[in-house]
Amino acid sequence: MSLTLLISVACLVAGCATQPAPAGKAAIAAKDWKAAIRSLSSAALRDTRNADIENYLGYTYRQSGQLPLAFTHYQRALQPDPRHRGAHEYIGEAHLMANNLAKAEEHLAALQRICLIPCEEYEDLKKAVAEYRARAAK
Numbered sequence: 350m351s352l353t354l355l356i357s358v359a360c361l362v363a364g365c366a367t368q369p370a371p372a373g374k375a376a377i378a379a380k381d382w383k384a385a386i387r388s389l390s391s392a393a394l395r396d397t398r399n400a401d402i403e404n405y406l407g408y409t410y411r412q413s414g415q416l417p418l419a420f421t422h423y424q425r426a427l428q429p430d431p432r433h434r435g436a437h438e439y440i441g442e443a444h445l446m447a448n449n450l451a452k453a454e455e456h457l458a459a460l461q462r463i464c465l466i467p468c469e470e471y472e473d474l475k476k477a478v479a480e481y482r483a484r485a486a487k
Contacts, residue, residue: 400429403423403426407419407423408439434464434470438456441477
């Protein structure tokens with residue numbers, strides 16, 4: 350059996366198939382939002398209930414300034430996985446960009462319930478909310 354086949358089988362068993370398309374992640378790292386959207390959209394068509402792909406699509410649309418599409422994909426990420434920490438963090442940050450502090454705080458509260466031990470997503474959104482409040486107070 351080839352190494353590639355072994356890795357593919359191991360990934361299927363371990364759930365690696367739920368990871369976003371490598372080309373999409375590479376495009377995100379390069380901040381090539383158009384390429385990321387193309388790659389991730391293609392992956393989403395092949396795997397319609399993949400919360401990670403939808404979350405990455407939301408992130409990519411948010412970074413490209415397309416908040417309505419970002420919200421759509423974050424919601425799609427939360428449908429199959431309501432406890433998706435990354436989606437809660439990112440949609441909270443998107444709500445801050447849209448000047449909706451109350452909605453951002455809803456996702457912060459969700460992360461507080463989800464993260465039984467300290468988690469990065471909660472801490473990042475908590476910091477973003479605090480920074481938003483500080484800017485609003487000036």
